[in-house]
Amino acid sequence: MEGGRRSTIEMCSTDGNAELQPTPADPALLLELKTRRPPSRCQLGRETWRVDFSPDGAWFAWSMGHGIIWVVPWPLDSQEGQSETTVVGHKSFSCGQAVWGLALGPRPHTSKRTTKGENPLLLATGLENGVIKVWNVLTGDSVFDLRGHKGIVTDLVFPQNGTLTLISASRDKTLKIWDLAHKGKKVQVLSGHKDWINSCCVSPDCSMMASVGRFDGMVCLWSLRSYTFIRNLTGGAHKTPCFLSSCDFSPDGAVLATAAYCGSDWCIDLWDPYTSEKLATLADHFDVYGKNQISAIQFSPNGLHLAIVADDRALRIWEPGERQMTMETRKDRDSKGLCCKYHPQGGVVATGTQDGHVRFWRAPQSVPSLSHLCRSALRFSVSTQQIEALPLPKRIVEYLSYKERVMKYGSAEDILKLQADPGTEGALLLSALQADPSAVQAAADASPQQQMSAAKPKRCMDLQMSTALHGQPSAQNTLKSIMKKKDGRPESNGTKKNLQFVGVNGVWRAVLEEERRSEERRRSSRLGRRGEEQKEDEERSKKESYELSEKMAAACGVLGAHLDDPNAVSGKELRACINTLQHEWFRVSSQKAALAVMVDDFLGQFQAVSPAVLRYIVNMADGNGNTALHYSVFHDNFQVVKKLLDADVCNVNQQNKAGYTPIMLAALARGDAQRHERGGWRSCSEKETSTPAPAR
The missing domain is CATH 1.20.5 (Single alpha-helices involved in coiled-coils or other helix-helix interfaces)
Known part of the structure; x- marks a missing residue:
């Protein structure tokens, strides 16, 4: 449907109760569906609490109030007549009760395309009396009813796993997981909220689910593998009572957004569901008490934007990390928005109102950067703890963990002040993640092959050390100019310079x-x-003295018990403790700025647990086969090298995946470094033949 169409389209039915209105002056509004019923004295029962698109985007469903659901093809097909344009292919479903929850499904796995004929398109409707009616959209038949809730069914979700599974949230403080393949006879019940559950959402990999309680202030995470409670994210973080209204996972599952309001303020919190860390808080304030409620939020399909429905504007589109909204409609205190839904392909957002109307808005579309696509693909299957355990530069870890930058954000007026006077403090603050494509580029720029200087010995040494630690780099035939000005830009003028030509591997380079x-x-x-x-x-x-954290000390105890008796610890517990030890040990010992005194304290505390634990941890290897000694030698951190060798447990003959031992790396070390700490290399060489292999 083109946004410029101005003709009125009547949606034919037995009572002719809906019509398509011409688009008003707001340029972002594509079209609006309105009910044709005469205004009623009673305002209750006619709200559009939920709207939804089918997984393939071919159908759109909305609860138009008074127990009636409309399902129309998208984009709206029409036939031109003499005096009106009639929508073709629409369907209506009469539920007999006010509809609060609505969902179309089942939804295929995110890595698979929708295949027609696998499962029929179902419409699930949550009613005021606690019953869930399931319909076949194509035939219009009622399939079966799901009974079990004792309160209003506020939200319904089909997980993105292609199965006939339906999740429901209710005012009876419970969540239910229904197996529709058995007509709902198999059901899992999740309890833990202290009051109404207002909204729920499922992570894209279907490993966990989040739910928000309207009055209890709880943001609960649940495991969909074991059907158990994981944690409450809020933990009493809100200083004043607030009402939680909506929640949604980002498309990669690495960020959970929750919306809440209190008095004249509303806020959106961005959480890391794996660590319970709050990444950002976006807040807004209105002078009139109780007139600034936030109703719904949803991430865009590519994860770059967040749609927001609040009292003062029909729709906002925000890109997390930006200083201003990407798109927002005109101020309208009568917008009466209740819900929002992105089209699966993006570009369109549908919103429902208290009057039973639906509006379709043109949403901004951005081409995701390569770094964002890589991060999304990685975070879909890798947790934050696994990211932090990787031996990556800090900036890369922060980018992958959505902790890149802290910024400030406020209302439109505050933004103008900040732009005019960067020193002026805004009234509202945002501690936000920033999608910074330069992080990945910085990692590429920091690779040894890009950091070679013009001098032959240093160039060869850098290349050999990089190859020894990370494997053989890819060949590059491009020769970049190294004739630069003092500010780093390439020299472009023809001024004569004092040049000296140096041959490097047969290639003449000017220095x-x-x-x-x-x-x-x-x-x-x-x-x-x-x-x-x-x-x-x-x-x-x-x-200073450095002590092990409680988690680290407990992990050492578990490892010690396992080394004494291999059957004393379960495999799952052992893997968890080894991950903890590996992450913390490499963080302390293997960074370029590692402190020798800190490493020494850790070694002493490992020794206090048992010599076997000390030997095991010191010789732990990462994914490339590198130990702490490999990294200390590579970083020229001779104080740490000496501490490791003095512990008398290092296996200096341990090879990494590139086939290099710490002794070999020592032979590749720079000459000036050797002169600086020649004693460290001599000690390393003396232990070459006497050091035993690490404990397994």
């Missing part, structure tokens, strides 16, 4: 002699400052 001298002076200055800072750090470290 600016003047810049070489200045670089040496800057390097000397940096080394002087670095030496002073290092002395200060060492003095500060001598005054």
Whole structure:
């Protein structure tokens, strides 16, 4: 349906109770469906509590009030007549009770396309009396009723796993998981909320579900594998009582958004469902008490935007991390919005109102960056704990964990003030994630092959060290110019320079002699400052002692019990403790800025548990086969190398996946580094033949 169409379209039915209205002046509004019933004195019962698109986007369903559901093809097919345009293919379902929950399904797995004929398209409707009616959309027949709830069914969800499973939330404080293949005879009941459940959503991988209680202030996470309670995210975080209204997972499942309002304020919290950490809070304020409720939120199909329905505007579209809304409709205190739903392909958002009307809005569409696509693909199946355990640069870990940047956000007026005067503090704050495509590029720029200098010895050494630690890099035939100005830009003018030509692997490269001298002076200055800072750090470290966290100490105990008796610990518990130990040990010992005193304290506490635990942890390897000793040698952190070797448990002959041992890496070390800590290499070499293999 084109947004410019102005003709009135009557949706034919036995009572002719709905029509398509011309689009008003708001340029974002494509069209609006309105009921044709005369206004009633009673305002209750005619609300559009829920709207939904079918998984393939071919059908649209809305509860138009008074127990009637309309299902229409999308985009709206029409036949031109002499005096009116009539919608073709629509269907109506009379439920006999006010409809609160609505869902079309089943929904195929996100990695599979919808295949016609696999399962019939079903319409599930949650009624005021607690009954769930299931309909066949194509035939219009009632399939069966699901009974069990003792209160209004407020929300319905078909998980994205292709199965005939339906999840329902109710005001009776319970969630139910129905197996429609057995006509609902098999049902799982989840209890834990203290009051009405207002909304629920399922993670894209169908491993967990979230639900929000309207009055109890709880954001509960549930396992859909074991049907058990995981945690309450809020944990009493709200200082004042608030009413939770909606929740939704991002398409990769790494972020959970929840909406709440209290008095004249509403807020949207962004959570990490794996760690319970609050990533961001977006807030808004209105002067009139009770006139600023937020009703619904939903992520766009590509995860770049979040749709927001509140009292003051019919629709907002926000890109998390931006300083202003991507799109927002005109201020309208009579918008009466209740719900919203993105079309599966994006580009259109449908909203329902208290009057039983539906509006279709043109939503902004953005092409996701390559870094965003990579992050989404990775986070769909990898948890935050697994990301943090990877030996990646901090910026990459923050980007993959949606913790990239802290920003400020406020109303439109506040945004204008911030843009005019960046020093002015806004009244509303946003501690937000920022999709920063430069993070992935920074990692690429930091790779050893991109960081080679013009000098042959250093270039060869960097390449060999990188290959030894991470494997053979891909060949690159492109030769980049290294003739640059002092600000880093390529030299473009024709001014004569003092050039010296140096042959590197048969390729002649030009090096600016003047810049070489200045670089040496800057390097000397940096080394002087670095030496002073290092002395200060060492003095500060001598005054501090580092202890294991409770989680780390418990993991050491579990590992010790396993090493003493392999049958004493279950496999699942052992894997969990090893993951904890590996993550924390590599964080402490394997970074470039690792502190020797901290490593020494950890080694002493591992020894206190048992020598076997010390030997096991020190020789733990990551996915590339590198141990803490590999990384310490690679980073030229000789103080840490000495502490590891003094523990007398390191296997210096342990090879990584590239076939290199720490001894081999030591042989590749830079000459100046060897002169600086020659004693460390001599100690390493002396232990080469005497160090036993690590405990298994």
